[in-house]
Amino acid sequence: MKNKVKVYRAIHDLTQEQLADALGVTRQTILAIEKGKYDPSLELAFRIARHFRVSIEEVFLWEEPLEVP
Amino acid sequence: MKRNTFYIILGLVILLEVGIFWWAVEIKNALLAPAAFILGVAAIYLARGMVEEIIDDERTRLITQQASLRTFQVFWVVFFAVNLGMAVIALGPPGFPRPSQQPPPPADGLRPFHLVGLYAIIQLVLLGLMILLYVGFRIYYARKYGDWDSDEE
Numbered sequence: 176m177k178n179k180v181k182v183y184r185a186i187h188d189l190t191q192e193q194l195a196d197a198l199g200v201t202r203q204t205i206l207a208i209e210k211g212k213y214d215p216s217l218e219l220a221f222r223i224a225r226h227f228r229v230s231i232e233e234v235f236l237w238e239e240p241l242e243v244p
Numbered sequence: 245m246k247r248n249t250f251y252i253i254l255g256l257v258i259l260l261e262v263g264i265f266w267w268a269v270e271i272k273n274a275l276l277a278p279a280a281f282i283l284g285v286a287a288i289y290l291a292r293g294m295v296e297e298i299i300d301d302e303r304t305r306l307i308t309q310q311a312s313l314r315t316f317q318v319f320w321v322v323f324f325a326v327n328l329g330m331a332v333i334a335l336g337p338p339g340f341p342r343p344s345q346q347p348p349p350p351a352d353g354l355r356p357f358h359l360v361g362l363y364a365i366i367q368l369v370l371l372g373l374m375i376l377l378y379v380g381f382r383i384y385y386a387r388k389y390g391d392w393d394s395d396e397e
Contacts, residue, residue, distance in 0.1 A: 200302070207393065
């Protein structure tokens with residue numbers, strides 16, 4: 176799953192620490208989400224989207240895995 | 245309380261526990277070490293609850309869950325195998341090598357272990373293995389879920 180958390184964080188001029196504090200998670204979790212190493216729970220994904228006042232689909236993008244013939 | 249203060253307290257409690265263990269051996273008090281251990285664990289949990297920063301969230305809980313599950317999956321096989329071997333020794337016919345008799349005192353003056361002591365040592369070694377497995381799996385999953393990543397910020 177891809178995401179635009181880093182982009183929206185830059186638009187809102189927030190540091191990882193500030194976003195983490197606002198969402199009640201650690202800074203490392205925000206970093207891991209941005210780097211694609213951790214996919215957040217549905218609840219956290221909604222909270223992130225709501226924090227940026229956008230829909231969840233605008234922040235998180237689901238890509239179908241490519242089928243190998 | 246800051247997160248680093250908690251880690252300092254944690255280190256001090258561990259050092260204190262080791263000291264109390266050796267002191268309990270010296271004064272021959274079998275209740276002291278277990279009681280100190282339980283109090284030490286309670287103190288650590290109490291101190292952890294006083295940390296003001298966020299140190300626990302869904303990602304850290306996932307790391308803990310995965311590491312615990314893998315540790316359990318490996319440990320129960322080892323635990324079962326060791327105890328199966330010990331059961332064979334215990335139920336074996338006369339003449340089967342078993343630590344049922346006290347061994348002769350070693351020449352270097354060390355005290356021989358009693359059977360219950362031997363059992364405790366084996367349990368502690370297995371517990372040590374469990375801790376090592378947990379730390380290993382925790383490092384693996386912490387790395388997988390980006391615990392030590394850093395970026396420009």
